[in-house]
Amino acid sequence: MNENRIQILEMLAAGKITAGEAERLIAALDKQPQAAGDSPKSKPKYLRVVVRSEEGHNPNDPSVVNIRVPMQLLRAGVKLASLIPAQARDHVNCAMREQGMPFDLSQIKPENLEELVDQLDELTVDVSQKYSNVKVYCD
Amino acid sequence: MIPFVARVTVRYKRLDFRIWIPLALVWLLLLPVVLILSPLFLIACAAGRVSPLRVLSVCWDILANTKGSQIEVASAGTSFSTYVF
Structure with a gap:
């Protein structure tokens, strides 16, 4: 489990965020590597x-x-x-x-x-x- | 923007000659010539049924995008290169 995910779970445990917010944050984290993978390859100049x-x-x-x-x-x-x-x-x-x-x-x-x-x-x-x-x- | 500086390098045996050409100055010197030739340009555009503004825009595009062009020729110890900044 990565650091960001642990942080989100800790915030959820501490009651700083709701379960729904935690879910949204984790979903956003999951999307991040995909977005980085989708980045277009630099075009030749x-x-x-x-x-x-x-x-x-x-x-x-x-x-x-x-x-x-x-x-x-x-x-x-x-x-x-x-x-x-x-x-x-x-x-x-x-x-x-x-x-x-x-x-x-x-x-x-x-x-x-x-x-x-x-x-x-x-x-x-x-x-x-x-x-x-x-x-x-x-x- | 159009290029403002070009570098020309010539190497021949031990001679290494490098000159920086201020293109901004060249453009300024060419401006009167362009103005003198503009009636001819307009006539040519009218004859070819081409919009002079479109021609100017394409010419400007070409000029502006020459930045980064590079030509190098080397042969038998002699080399010549130009680089447009």
Whole structure:
């Protein structure tokens, strides 16, 4: 039995609280660990792109490109899609259809874009070749 | 808020060069240019049938959220990095 529970029972025994109050307090105590367990996992703040290449250089000193983009910047960036003028949107739709992607940009709503960026949290892309490695992930 | 400081670091062999750029000053210097170009911006918005306020809001969002951006490039003993605060 934990300390808080003992304290409640002592208060009940001393007549400081009623049985009903004690019950409510114990119920609240029981809920506490659940609430702590339910706490959402911290969201990543950045999208990171790391490219390493050892080609043509000393393997001990590889070429590295490391880019960190705030997720908020991605969120702001995807809002640009809503600014595409109707005429340009038709051109884009047409070009995408020609490439085998029948996709209508006008169907994209800001909430869809938000969802898209939210899903990037889970994203990890790792491409490795003999001398080079590309990694995209959120941190 | 929009970023006010950026740091650029260049390392080449023994040279280690670091410069802090007061972006606040850059924004102030760019303000007259923005004002001069604003009629063109309004015409472009009218032509594209896009609300200028919406464009400004998105641009402001993008600018404000560049805080924390970082770019690092390193190759053969030379490295270059920028960090926006």
